[in-house]
Amino acid sequence: MTFDRSIKIAPSILAADFANFGAECAAVEAQGADWVHVDVMDGHFVPNITFGPAMCAAIRPHIKGVMDVHLMISPVDPYIEDFAKAGADVITAHVEAGPHIHRTLQAIRASGAKAGVALNPGTPAEAVAHLLDLTDLICVMTVNPGFGGQKFIDMSDKIRTLRAMIGDRPVHIEIDGGVDPKTAPIVAQAGADVLVAGSAVFKGGSVSDPAPYGANIREIRAAAEGVYA
Ligand SMILES: O=C(CO)[C@@H](O)[C@H](O)COP(=O)(O)O
Numbered sequence: 001m002t003f004d005r006s007i008k009i010a011p012s013i014l015a016a017d018f019a020n021f022g023a024e025c026a027a028v029e030a031q032g033a034d035w036v037h038v039d040v041m042d043g044h045f046v047p048n049i050t051f052g053p054a055m056c057a058a059i060r061p062h063i064k065g066v067m068d069v070h071l072m073i074s075p076v077d078p079y080i081e082d083f084a085k086a087g088a089d090v091i092t093a094h095v096e097a098g099p100h101i102h103r104t105l106q107a108i109r110a111s112g113a114k115a116g117v118a119l120n121p122g123t124p125a126e127a128v129a130h131l132l133d134l135t136d137l138i139c140v141m142t143v144n145p146g147f148g149g150q151k152f153i154d155m156s157d158k159i160r161t162l163r164a165m166i167g168d169r170p171v172h173i174e175i176d177g178g179v180d181p182k183t184a185p186i187v188a189q190a191g192a193d194v195l196v197a198g199s200a201v202f203k204g205g206s207v208s209d210p211a212p213y214g215a216n217i218r219e220i221r222a223a224a225e226g227v228y229a
């Protein structure tokens with residue numbers, strides 16, 4: 001996985017057909033997705049339950065590019081090795097998920113995956129100030145985690161602060177929640193490069209009619225690239 005700051009669209013399969021995950025991953029990639037975003041929820045850190053490492057391993061052969069695993073679980077550390085073995089390229093843990101995020105990021109890198117750290121809307125940018133050299137990606141949540149299809153919460157100030165803190169380090173800024181053609185320019189202008197989008201990518205399409213996925217991805221990308229700082 002090479003680093004670059006171009007805009008990347010990462011469809012969240014939380015909005016895909018749960019009975020067809022393999023085909024859905026292949027379909028969004030064929031329609032222009034850069035990464036595939038996988039939301040892991042435990043019913044404890046967040047009020048919803050999705051899937052675990054076995055599901056990630058099952059979809060891995062259907063994803064040619066980056067599998068981006070967003071862990072909304074607590075504790076995180078006992079499961080890092082399992083998600084790495086399942087083929088995650090990026091494993092992101094929440095700073096709010098436990099007292100030892102520094103150790104967690106070290107363990108993610110030791111597993112061979114890129115290390116991501118996520119911030120809930122109520123958590124300030126400064127929470128990652130001492131983690132920047134251990135981090136490959138900072139995920140700024142623009143909804144409270146747990147569900148797809150929620151209303152975007154503007155975190156532009158936080159994104160700008162993070163971009164300045166990161167300086168020339170090779171660290172992605174990922175935005176997760178409520179990203180669509182209207183909100184993509186707001187986060188791109190503030191300096192985000194990875195845009196997760198669930199509902200806005202999967203709406204109107206299906207594995208048997210995937211063309212709308214492509215149109216949706218192109219629309220979000222064009223809106224973001226038009227203003228990317
Ligand atoms: O992590 C999460 C939600 O907790 C996200 O990845 C959502 O799945 C994004 O879905 P939309 O807001 O784009 O519908």
Ligand SMILES: [Fe+2]
Pocket residue numbers: 012037038039070176196
């Ligand atoms: Fe997510």
